[in-house]
Amino acid sequence: MNATPADTSQxxxxxxxxxxxxxxxxxxDAAIDRTERWDSLAHLNLILALExxxxxxxxxxxxxxxxxxxxxxxxxxx
Amino acid sequence: xxxxxxxxxxxxxTERYFLRSLGASDATETYISWWDDEEVQLGLGNxxxxxxxxxxxxxxxxxxxxTRFHLGIFPxxxxxxxxxxxxxxxxxxxxxxxxxxxxxxxxxxxxxxxVRGRVLKFLFDGLQMHKVFGEVDGRNFASxxxxxxxxxxxxxxxxxxxxxxxxxxxxxxxxxxxxxxxxESQVVNEPATKPS
Numbered sequence: 403m404n405a406t407p408a409d410t411s412q413x414x415x416x417x418x419x420x421x422x423x424x425x426x427x428x429x430x431d432a433a434i435d436r437t438e439r440w441d442s443l444a445h446l447n448l449i450l451a452l453e454x455x456x457x458x459x460x461x462x463x464x465x466x467x468x469x470x471x472x473x474x475x476x477x478x479x480x
Numbered sequence: 481x482x483x484x485x486x487x488x489x490x491x492x493x494t495e496r497y498f499l500r501s502l503g504a505s506d507a508t509e510t511y512i513s514w515w516d517d518e519e520v521q522l523g524l525g526n527x528x529x530x531x532x533x534x535x536x537x538x539x540x541x542x543x544x545x546x547t548r549f550h551l552g553i554f555p556x557x558x559x560x561x562x563x564x565x566x567x568x569x570x571x572x573x574x575x576x577x578x579x580x581x582x583x584x585x586x587x588x589x590x591x592x593x594x595v596r597g598r599v600l601k602f603l604f605d606g607l608q609m610h611k612v613f614g615e616v617d618g619r620n621f622a623s624x625x626x627x628x629x630x631x632x633x634x635x636x637x638x639x640x641x642x643x644x645x646x647x648x649x650x651x652x653x654x655x656x657x658x659x660x661x662x663x664e665s666q667v668v669n670e671p672a673t674k675p676s
Binding site for chain 1: 587588590592618621622623624625626628629634637651653
């Protein structure tokens with residue numbers, strides 16, 4: 403499912419927060435393998451932030467899919 | 481691993497760290513404390529052990545430097561380990577690794593990627609192992625990141641296999657990396673420099 407612009411904005415805010423950068427600094431193609439600040443601790447904080455935002459734990463399959471800003475936006479759009 | 485001889489203590493170096501076989505004298509209070517730390521043990525998918533010195537020494541003694549290695553991780557120019565990596569050489573050219581960073585000041589410093597990168601080279605290039613795999617608690621998101629960042633594939637989810645200290649059930653994930661996959665990644669990419 404593709405994310406709506408609103409979902410992308412929300413995903414950008416959430417990811418920028420855990421990466422400790424401004425939304426403007428976040429590249430649109432931010433991903434686990436190309437974003438310098440997206441390290442193991444950031445990933446841990448990201449998953450926890452997503453769970454807090456959604457109000458439920460992520461199941462393992464969903465958690466494993468989170469590798470990019472697009473993945474986050476898609477999850478929030480579900 | 482430089483000039484490894486089966487049965488003898490081993491040592492290898494990375495840019496920032498060196499690894500060496502642990503012995504009975506390494507069963508220090510710091511080492512023992514890692515086995516009783518809930519957060520640290522999450523990395524192994526185990527509850528806190530409540531070990532004393534005898535249990536720690538007994539654990540270290542199980543590693544023979546032939547098919548089982550227990551290597552302390554030391555920052556260069558220091559003599560105090562910040563964690564360890566265990567390596568188990570199994571049948572059919574498959575090896576299992578576990579990494580524990582006990583000193584939490586080093587979490588997020590890229591230790592796992594740097595150290596495991598060196599161990600992968602030893603296992604694939606040195607010992608010609610076919611596959612390296614590891615198991616991780618499905619709630620250990622930092623460790624899962626490290627496996628993915630290093631090219632491992634999640635090959636299986638053992639549902640609710642682990643019982644966490646708080647009584648909840650966690651999935652256990654199995655990650656694997658084949659020698660050819662590792663070699664291809666070495667051609668395409670420089671060694672991982674991103675922090676882990």
